Amino acid sequence: MAATTLAHAWQDLAGAAFPSRRMEHWRFTDLAVLTAMEPRPWSSGDPLASLQLPAGVTRLPEAELAAVAGQSLAHAGCSDHWPVRLNAGARPVRLGLRVEAGADPLQLALDAGGAGELLALHLVLLLEPGASLAVSQRVLASGAAVCSLVCEARLAADAQLHWGLVAHGHSSAALLGHLAVTQEPGSSLELVTVCSGWGCSRLEPRVQQGRGAARTRLRGLQWVDDNQLADTHSLVRFDGPDGQLDQLHKTVAAGAGRSVFNGAVQVPRAAQRTDASQLSRSLLLSDRARVDTKPELEIVADDVKCAHGATVSRLQQDELFYLQSRGIAADQAARLLLAGYCQDVLRELPTVAAGWLPIAPPFREP
Amino acid sequence: MGRNGSGKSTLSKVLAGHPAYTVTGGTVMYQGQNLLELVPEQRARLGLFLGFQYPVEIPGVSNLEFLRVATNARRQERGETELDTFAFEDLVTARLAVVQMDPAFLERSVNEGFSGGEKKRNEILQMALLEPVVAILDETDSGLDIDALRIVAGGVNQLASPGNATLLITHYQRLLDLITPDHVHVMAAGRILRSGGPELAHELERTGYDWVDQELALSEVG
Structure with a gap:
C-alpha cells in the first residue's frame, strides 16, 4: 500500500x-517509519x-482506573494529541497502580518485537501522599x-517518583510515548529517559505542577x-508559586541521524518564585x-528565575588530544x-534501569 | 626558559603532536624514528610525555579508568601484560604516594573541579604511571602554592632516573631551587639562544630577559 493510504489507516x-509537517510541533518529525507499516493490532x-x-x-480496581485514566493527560494539556488519540484507538493494555507509602522498585518491561x-x-x-x-x-x-505508550502519574503531596525509561528500538520501528505527570506541592519527580536505535521516536514528557x-x-x-530520528517534546507547566525545574537534555547525532528537542516551560502569573533551568546539549x-533544538519559555510571572541554554558541538579537540x-x-x-558525555544522564537512572543499558549498544561500556 | 611568547609551549605541543600545529619543515628524531611522522598516541606509547600547563577537564570520564587505559596502552607497547582493574588499583595506590594525592581524586572525573595544584599533581601521577623516557613539563609550577610546588617538584625528582630525561618549562628560579637542572636553555623567537648550566637560570633571575632581546636583535642583524 502507498504511504498515503497507510497514513489514512x-x-x-x-x-x-x-500529523503533518505543516504543524509547528511536527515540523521536524517525519513519521515515514510509521506510514511504511499498516496498523496491525x-x-x-x-x-x-x-x-x-x-x-x-x-x-x-477497574472502575477506579476507568475514572482516573486521562486525568493527568488533561491536566498536562495533551488529551487530544495525536499519539494519545492513537493509543486510545489501539485499545491499549491498561495497567493502573497505586502506591500508598514506600514501595519496592517496580520493573516494567515491554518488547514490541519485530513482526510489524x-x-x-x-x-x-x-x-x-508521602x-x-x-x-x-x-x-x-x-x-x-x-x-x-501513554503513561500517567499523579503525585500527591510529598510523594516521590524516580522514573527511568530505557527505550532501544530498531530502524524500522517507531516509539510514540506520552509521559504525563501531575504534581502536588512537596512532591518530587525525577524522570530519566534514554532513547536510542528507533527509526522514529517521539517522547513527550509533560509535567504539571498543579x-x-x-x-x-x-x-x-x-x-x-x-x-534514525529521535524527537523529545517536553512541557513543564507551573500553576502555582515556588515550583522548581532542573532539566538537562542531551543528544548524540551520528550518521545521517536527526534529533529534535523542543522544551516548553510555562510560568503563568500564578507561578511566582518559580526556579527553572533548562539545558539542551547536542553532540554532532x-x-x-x-x-534541531528549541527552548520555548513562556514567562508571565515577574518574580522568577528561569534559565535556559542550548549548545551544539562536536567532540572537543583539546579533550581528544589530552x-x-x-x-x-x-x-x-x-x-x-x-561515554563521559552520556554519563551525567545515565548515572541518574534508577538502579534496575541502569543495569539494562547493555541492551542499547550506544551505551555499553567503551 | 624564555619570555612569554618565545615558543616554549608551542615546541612542547608540536613534540606531542597537537593537531592545531602543522610542521612545515625539519625532523625530530627520537629513538631512531622521526617523531613528527607518528600520531600523538604513538608518541606517548613510545615514552614521550607532555605535562600540560592547563590540564584538560573531561566530565564523565573517571580518572581511574582514564589512568588505567593510558597505563595499559604504554604497557602494551613495552610488551608488558595488561593490568586488570584490581591489579591497576594496587599500582595506582602505590604511585599516589609520589605526589601525596588523596585517593578520592581517582573516583572523580578527569581533572573536573580539581584545583590548579590538584591538576598538576594528577599530571605527575600520570607521569609516574606511564614511566616516560622523555617528559616535557610545561609550566608545571604555574598556579601552585609553596606546598604544592614542593610536592610536585618532589614527584619529579623521585621519578628522575638515568634512563629518562625531563624538560622543564618554567619562568621561575623557585622551581629550580627544588629541582636542580643539568642544563638550562634560553629560548627566544622559537630558537635556543643560549645554553648553560644551572648558573644561567640564576643569571636570568638577576638580570631578566633584556639581554635576550639585545642578543636576538644582534643575531638578526648578523
Whole structure:
C-alpha cells in the first residue's frame, strides 16, 4: 500500500488527522517509519506477562482506573494529541497502580518485537501522599514495530517518583510515548529517559505542577545514527508559586541521524518564585547528522528565575588530544569521551534501569 | 626558559603532536624514528610525555579508568601484560604516594573541579604511571602554592632516573631551587639562544630577559 493510504489507516485508528509537517510541533518529525507499516493490532500475547508487582504497589480496581485514566493527560494539556488519540484507538493494555507509602522498585518491561505489530500500553500510577516509588521501564523493538505508550502519574503531596525509561528500538520501528505527570506541592519527580536505535521516536514528557511548590528533575538522552530520528517534546507547566525545574537534555547525532528537542516551560502569573533551568546539549558526530533544538519559555510571572541554554558541538579537540597524548588511540579516546558525555544522564537512572543499558549498544561500556 | 611568547609551549605541543600545529619543515628524531611522522598516541606509547600547563577537564570520564587505559596502552607497547582493574588499583595506590594525592581524586572525573595544584599533581601521577623516557613539563609550577610546588617538584625528582630525561618549562628560579637542572636553555623567537648550566637560570633571575632581546636583535642583524 502507498504511504498515503497507510497514513489514512493510522489516521482512522486514531480518529484524528495524521500529523503533518505543516504543524509547528511536527515540523521536524517525519513519521515515514510509521506510514511504511499498516496498523496491525497486537496478537503476540500478554505484553505484561512478566510483570510482578513489588511490595507496596497494588492494582487499581477497574472502575477506579476507568475514572482516573486521562486525568493527568488533561491536566498536562495533551488529551487530544495525536499519539494519545492513537493509543486510545489501539485499545491499549491498561495497567493502573497505586502506591500508598514506600514501595519496592517496580520493573516494567515491554518488547514490541519485530513482526510489524502495534503494541499499546496505557499506564496510570497513583502515588498517595508521602508515597515513594522507583520505576524502571524498558521498551524494546527488534524489527518493524510500533510501540505506543501513554503513561500517567499523579503525585500527591510529598510523594516521590524516580522514573527511568530505557527505550532501544530498531530502524524500522517507531516509539510514540506520552509521559504525563501531575504534581502536588512537596512532591518530587525525577524522570530519566534514554532513547536510542528507533527509526522514529517521539517522547513527550509533560509535567504539571498543579499548585506549584514541587520539584521536577528531567534528564533526557537520545542517540541517533543511520537514518534514525529521535524527537523529545517536553512541557513543564507551573500553576502555582515556588515550583522548581532542573532539566538537562542531551543528544548524540551520528550518521545521517536527526534529533529534535523542543522544551516548553510555562510560568503563568500564578507561578511566582518559580526556579527553572533548562539545558539542551547536542553532540554532532557527522556532517550528515542534524539537530534541531528549541527552548520555548513562556514567562508571565515577574518574580522568577528561569534559565535556559542550548549548545551544539562536536567532540572537543583539546579533550581528544589530552587522551591521545597519554597513549590512548583516537577511536578509543572518542568512545571514552562519548561515554563521559552520556554519563551525567545515565548515572541518574534508577538502579534496575541502569543495569539494562547493555541492551542499547550506544551505551555499553567503551 | 624564555619570555612569554618565545615558543616554549608551542615546541612542547608540536613534540606531542597537537593537531592545531602543522610542521612545515625539519625532523625530530627520537629513538631512531622521526617523531613528527607518528600520531600523538604513538608518541606517548613510545615514552614521550607532555605535562600540560592547563590540564584538560573531561566530565564523565573517571580518572581511574582514564589512568588505567593510558597505563595499559604504554604497557602494551613495552610488551608488558595488561593490568586488570584490581591489579591497576594496587599500582595506582602505590604511585599516589609520589605526589601525596588523596585517593578520592581517582573516583572523580578527569581533572573536573580539581584545583590548579590538584591538576598538576594528577599530571605527575600520570607521569609516574606511564614511566616516560622523555617528559616535557610545561609550566608545571604555574598556579601552585609553596606546598604544592614542593610536592610536585618532589614527584619529579623521585621519578628522575638515568634512563629518562625531563624538560622543564618554567619562568621561575623557585622551581629550580627544588629541582636542580643539568642544563638550562634560553629560548627566544622559537630558537635556543643560549645554553648553560644551572648558573644561567640564576643569571636570568638577576638580570631578566633584556639581554635576550639585545642578543636576538644582534643575531638578526648578523
